[in-house]
Amino acid sequence: MNDFQLLFVSNLLGYATQRNLSPERLCTLSGIDLEAFKQQTSVVITPKQLNDLWLNASHLSNDPLFGLHFGESMQLAALGVVGQIIQTSKTVGEALTHAADFIQLLTNLFDMDVSRTDRTFSVQFIPHPDRAAESPFALRQMLDLSMAFVLHEVDGLVLKRIKPDVVTLAYDTADTPEYERVLRCRPIEKTDANSLVFDGQYWDEPILTANHELQQILLQKASALLNTFGTGxxxxxxxxxxxxxxxxxxxxxxxxxxxxxxxxxxxxxxxxxxxxxxxxxxxxxxxxxxxxxxxxxxxxxxxxxxxxxxxxxxxxxxxxxxxxxxxxxxxxxxx
Structure with a gap:
């Protein structure tokens, strides 16, 4: 796994700990050697192990929307990626365009496509059919996570609580009101695409780089939570x-x-x-x-x-x- 994927799994375990789940039990049930992962010595996490990790986290937390809630909570978790995007971007549109390239560093289950019209711009998540068949549960959770994460990161780039004009999902939801709350859109449409559609006014909105510095300060404050696998x-x-x-x-x-x-x-x-x-x-x-x-x-x-x-x-x-x-x-x- 690359460094960004390792960071992602680390944060998934950190969030599980936050939800009072045992990372030791999660890893054991998912066939992952936690001690080797902590030491990051020749760590290889297979698609099946990652799919099982999602399954077990959702089961043990009794939360079928574990990925959606993780996405809502992980503004700081992928700061390594976000920091690189901010350093190469001046506007929200540029940041999202670069984020589409970076998404492959975190997952190979889907692509992220950013497109623009005269009045709107959209962020679409396009699954890879073969990989989706191999890890169906992980795909669903990662899609939920990514949609919530993109929405909240756009907030962080401009310091505004932005609401998408349209949200579409290509799958049935277990709890539609909760999706509407997290993704701030009602109603959520059922189509053949997973997408967030925003008002075009935000495309050229300048990024507040000072807020990235603020994120770094908070990341330091939260480091104990993100890097320590303790429960109780x-x-x-x-x-x-x-x-x-x-x-x-x-x-x-x-x-x-x-x-x-x-x-x-x-x-x-x-x-x-x-x-x-x-x-x-x-x-x-x-x-x-x-x-x-x-x-x-x-x-x-x-x-x-x-x-x-x-x-x-x-x-x-x-x-x-x-x-x-x-x-x-x-x-x-x-x-």
């Missing part, structure tokens, strides 16, 4: 890790967190209460930590920091920051 963490610790790893696009709602952890918001609240904490407290602790980091760096306007942390109004962020620190963001940054 409390739910609040796993949620904190998730929030750190994905915070550069704002705080997810309680409902979004619950969906990604394949549970109901009520059940998640109850489990957190048993651990003596609320989701609001967890989110605020991350917001405070990141707000201080951003302000101390001096690289980001306060209004941008406010947006990054999920506040629609600057005044709301200012009130929250003063509650946390006793100082306004302006005063704190001047120090």
């Amino acid at each position: 963490q409390l739910l609040n610790e796993r949620i904190l890790n998730y929030l750190i790893a994905n915070a550069y696009l704002g705080m997810p709602t309680l409902e979004e967190i619950a969906a990604n952890f394949n549970t109901s918001s009520r059940s998640l609240q109850r489990k957190l209460q048993e651990e003596g904490v609320t989701y609001q407290q967890l989110a605020d602790s991350i917001r405070k930590s990141l707000a201080v980091t951003y302000l101390e760096s001096g690289r980001y306007p306060i209004k941008e920091i406010s947006y990054l942390l999920g506040y629609n109004e600057l005044s709301a962020f200012s009130r929250a920051f003063k509650r946390w620190t006793g100082s306004t963001p302006v005063t704190y940054q001047k120090r």
Whole structure:
């Protein structure tokens, strides 16, 4: 396997750990030598092993949409690829065009094609029939993952929460409302293609390279989660890790967190209460930590920091920051 594929499998195991699955058990069931993988000594993961890894992750998590949720959560996971794309791109259109070339570094199950019309542009995922027959479950999960990942990475390139105009799938969905939530499009159309169609205005949108630097900072903060295969963490610790790893696009709602952890918001609240904490407290602790980091760096306007942390109004962020620190963001940054 190449380095990007190894990184991908590593992140899949890291996300499984985040979902409180045992990477040792996952690898054993999938015929993968975890110790050899950790050492990256002559590691070869076959298509069958990768297909089995997806099957076992989905089964053990009781989540048939494991790939979709992984794609929603992995903005930072493929940063090696994303970083190279950003370095060679100036606009969203250029970045997606280059991403189509890079997709083969991560998977050979399908091609990614980017096309443009006068009013829209589309990203289509085209399976290879022979490889699809060899790894059908992995193909489905990788398609789900890639569609969610592309959508969220476009967000990260321009710091806007972008909604596609049209989403089409070539397969039946087990939970259509969840696809609509993650892919931000209703209704999702059933056709013979897997595609995301965007308004053409975003094609020439400049990439915010400074946000790539922010991703790198957060990647360092999340490195323990992404590179350590340990289980047994409390739910609040796993949620904190998730929030750190994905915070550069704002705080997810309680409902979004619950969906990604394949549970109901009520059940998640109850489990957190048993651990003596609320989701609001967890989110605020991350917001405070990141707000201080951003302000101390001096690289980001306060209004941008406010947006990054999920506040629609600057005044709301200012009130929250003063509650946390006793100082306004302006005063704190001047120090």
